Amino acid sequence: MTSICESAQLGQFIPVQYHHNMLLDEARMQGFREAIEYVVKPGMKVLELGGGTGVLSLFASRTAEKVWCVERNPALVATARQTFARNYRGKIVEVVEADAFDYLPPEPVDVVICEMLHVALLREKQIEVIDSFKKRYLQKFGLPLPVFVPEACIQAVQPVQQNFVYEGCFITTPVFQNPVVSGTRTVSLADPAIFQSFSYDSELDMRCSWHGTIAATASGTLNALRFITKNILAISTRSQSTIDWHNAYLVLPLAEPQQIEAGDMIAIEFSYPVGAPLEALQPKVEVYSAAIARPRPQVTFQRVAIA
Ligand SMILES: C[S@@+](CC[C@H](N)C(=O)[O-])C[C@H]1O[C@@H](n2cnc3c(N)ncnc32)[C@H](O)[C@@H]1O
Structure with missing residues (x-):
């Protein structure tokens, strides 16, 4: 049997053609938009881990001063760049092609958005990514930790x-x-x-x-x-x-x-x-x-x- 490397498995790797299902999920989109509108205040710096098409970073960009949107799939990095080029306020978002397990922003951030979620916390790496991020962030910047969306x-x-x-x-x-x-x-x-x-x-x-x-x-x-x-x-x-x-x-x-x-x-x-x-x-x-x-x-x- 052919083995598929961990990072290419379904859930962590979601082909760009399937992202529209997430964009069409009204409960997901409305929930994240409301949460991001509530949490992100003017002047804040925001990091998104696993940005996909860039939609959640775009919500944040409406209020934030600066957003870093980290995505490791090159096809989605290209899509996100187009998203930000076409949308008002998109210019304040910097798309970073990187692995969320390694990346840290250049300065402390107020909010971290991460939606690598699958039912029963199977398949996707939400918990490991956030755990790794917190340890590395504390080493580099110390307390306080940013607010997480979801919390x-x-x-x-x-x-x-x-x-x-x-x-x-x-x-x-x-x-x-x-x-x-x-x-x-x-x-x-x-x-x-x-x-x-x-x-x-x-x-x-x-x-x-x-x-x-x-x-x-x-x-x-x-x-x-x-x-x-x-x-x-x-x-x-x-x-x-x-x-x-x-x-x-x-x-x-x-x-x-x-x-x-x-x-x-x-x-x-x-x-x-x-x-x-x-x-x-x-x-x-x-x-x-x-x-x-x-x-x-x-x-x-x-x-x-x-x-
Ligand atoms: C469930 S999708 C959510 C995408 C987008 N945030 C949204 O809400 O529409 C998760 C995204 O995380 C990306 N991803 C998964 N593991 C990653 C990693 N280790 N580093 C960077 N991006 C990753 C996937 O390529 C995918 O685009």
């Missing part, structure tokens, strides 16, 4: 029943779901459980891990887990609210579907390095059925394993 992210997992039948064909592939369009293919079997949060100005975990239990709120066929990654793009202390954006949800099929009853306990365990390929997420699921022992309080659980 934080919260991750959750939810047991679901998923319809994997397409035109009569049963095909269990991972599914990416638009979080703002409510579809009919997914039935919630329990509330989502938060398993991890990252605050970019604090020390960052290099693994996404959880070993926890969720109570089923509905009966059905447990055949998938839905992963949810909510990004806190900015925190408004004025209105005590946040500007949020969810990555596309990931619905991951389980190898052995299981009938469950409301009240059953679903134990879930997984651990994978941040930025790992999708295949690294291999959850173990066990259902503890309370059905045979109802009513409580004499509950004895019967363990049923799901690979």
Whole structure:
């Protein structure tokens, strides 16, 4: 089998032709525009890591004094340069063709924008890039750290029943779901459980891990887990609210579907390095059925394993 070098893998390398999907994602675009408008004040210096077509740097340029937009894919560097040449205020943005793992701006910055985000923090290198940036930045400039956009992210997992039948064909592939369009293919079997949060100005975990239990709120066929990654793009202390954006949800099929009853306990365990390929997420699921022992309080659980 041919191996693809890490930096050329899908997620970190997004061909220029696919960037319009990100530009068309209204929730993403509006969320980032509002967050950048809220955080970036006149006179500020801004750095964007992974600038792509340059759209987020362009939002920042409307108010900032200076923006550095770092991108390592030469096709996108050329696109970003065209973006800034064609847009008012674009002249204050300097496009730098560089690896975000190495680059530091020539002077301290007030804000760092970084959108290398994938649901479940798989595939893309948001956490590693920000962790590396903070260490190198502190060595060169010391405190204070810039404000990060996004500021934080919260991750959750939810047991679901998923319809994997397409035109009569049963095909269990991972599914990416638009979080703002409510579809009919997914039935919630329990509330989502938060398993991890990252605050970019604090020390960052290099693994996404959880070993926890969720109570089923509905009966059905447990055949998938839905992963949810909510990004806190900015925190408004004025209105005590946040500007949020969810990555596309990931619905991951389980190898052995299981009938469950409301009240059953679903134990879930997984651990994978941040930025790992999708295949690294291999959850173990066990259902503890309370059905045979109802009513409580004499509950004895019967363990049923799901690979
Ligand atoms: C998800 S896209 C976001 C692009 C743009 N910021 C936007 O919001 O439309 C992530 C971008 O980061 C770039 N990228 C990924 N890893 C990088 C690295 N190590 N150094 C510089 N750019 C990188 C990719 O080429 C891609 O353009």
